[in-house]
């Protein structure tokens with residue numbers, strides 16, 4: 156085949172023209188790759204590349220230009236770069252959901268990242284008491300600040316809030332009864348359903364009331380010598396509205412106290428501060444829940460709190476002590492990475508004046524619509540150029556949501572870019588395919604851009620595109636291949 160020339164096809168190479176592995180390894184261009192990736196990886200990549208080229212040659216499709224020195228070294232470089240890219244990657248979250256569970260929920264403030272670097276690259280007093288020189292307790296690193304922020308007597312930390320609820324039930328209610336309103340038997344996405352967790356923890360669920368209304372007498376009638384706790388669960392991802400009633404924590408506390416039964420509340424998001432001061436919807440804080448008489452409160456570290464994934468249990472010291480003594484605590488405990496990130500985030504709440512600026516989650520949640528609009532309008536011409544002739548781009552008002560089951564029904568006025576395929580004669584189907592293609596191309600950018608498809612359009616909500624990332628967003632649009 157060598158030298159076969161026609162007007163339309165390129166010059167082809169034969170398998171015998173393909174250089175040996177050693178020759179490619181000795182090319183001057185390969186030397187930088189060797190120092191960067193090491194001989195093992197580079198040799199393996201060269202072998203794979205040459206094997207593929209050989210198959211192409213045998214099929215009669217290998218262009219001679221593909222085996223010149225510069226082509227070989229550039230395909231090698233590209234392969235090595237792609238193969239060594241980390242699987243967990245930074246993305247642009249333009250879905251409009253600020254606390255997106257699939258995209259990693261809360262973004263950590265810089266203070267937390269710094270603390271993680273220091274704690275992970277140096278020995279740290281994870282379980283070492285610097286006062287006595289003896290063994291310490293890892294929970295004590297954040298216990299004081301948690302008590303100060305919530306008014307609780309004690310605190311303990313586990314892997315996530317599902318673990319917190321599970322551990323609390325197992326430690327305090329194994330082989331006993333837990334009374335829950337039928338209106339609060341929630342499923343929080345994934346496999347977290349209150350009745351299932353209860354069963355696995357070895358507690359017996361006693362359902363009281365109805366889906367829409369539960370009264371104090373429903374709980375009172377269910378309390379017996381077998382009761383371990385009255386539990387309330389935050390309706391994180393739905394709302395019961397209309398003819399409804401539920402029982403306040405304070406009332407439950409009054410009912411439970413004479414019987415020595417604990418009142419526990421799974422708050423889910425665990426807000427530490429009144430969010431209405433920034434115009435966000437009202438959400439009961441952990442402190443209010445404790446003040447109303449809850450004996451224990453559980454919540455997540457990476458929802459509205461804005462920290463790392465963690466489950467936090469605060470409340471009565473004697474109950475926290477029992478939880479800590481449970482063998483499952485050891486199985487569910489957090490590592491130093493989590494504690495290093497959690498402490499500085501909690502400390503930000505001690506200076507609430509700066510919170511809106513320093514706590515990333517809050518900063519994103521309270522970005523004003525005019526500010527987001529100005530940003531969307533700056534990005535509009537860039538997208539119009541990148542998608543010219545293929546898609547229509549407009550800047551439009553839209554709604555973001557908080558996400559992660561926090562304040563499920565409230566929506567935040569936002570702004571963003573709406574991408575629509577130019578309408579075609581056969582309408583719907585091709586339109587949909589064109590949108591899918593665009594969605595995929597954005598998802599395959601070096602820093603993937605994730606929006607949401609609805610009403611025959613791809614919506615890119617700009618709320619979570621912080622201004623310091625705007626340039627990167629614009630620059631990589633030039634790489635968009637459609």
Ligand SMILES: *Cc1c(COP(=O)(O)O)cnc(C)c1O
Pocket residue numbers: 315316317318320343347388389390391421422423424454455456465466559560
């Ligand atoms: C989110 C949530 C959970 C689960 O919390 P994770 O930290 O995701 O494990 C449990 N209960 C409620 C009410 C929630 O909202």
